[in-house]
Amino acid sequence: MREMFVAGLQVDEEASEHLLVLQEREGKRGLALWIGAPEAVAIAVEQQGTRPERPLTHSLLGDTVQAFGRSLERVIITDLREGTFYAELVFDGDVRVSARPSDSVALALNLGVAIHAEEAVLDEAGVLVVTESDRDTDAEGADAEEEVRQFREFLDSATPEDFGSN
Structure with missing residues (x-):
């Protein structure tokens, strides 16, 4: 299980869809989840x-x-089935409640608790996220910059069908 943070929230004006991007706190993978407007x-x-x-x-x-x-200890993105992400709210006493990832992230931010993703979900749906500091320290900076450009281009043209639903 890996700790995540909200790396971005983007709007696709044409499709009226919102893209939530979570990134590993200590890593280079991210998850892109299509969410509804109220959740965004x-x-x-x-x-x-x-x-x-x-x-x-x-x-x-x-x-x-x-x-x-009671207290919410963390939220976990637990699964990806048929293009749909699943999450759990983990309360004190290890009480778990199934929830949509978008609602889970909003609640986690509200209560200041950690967001996690199961390793299997990251293995299946994770995408490489390259940051500015990666480009600065990468001996192959031009290649890293090209990867970032391609990833941004992909996000700009992505549709909900590319990722499944939340």
């Missing part, structure tokens, strides 16, 4: 640290968990 808004709100006047659904769930004296 929830994630963006948490990333920006803004608080709406009334709680969004993921905030309400987080408040409810805390009101009952």
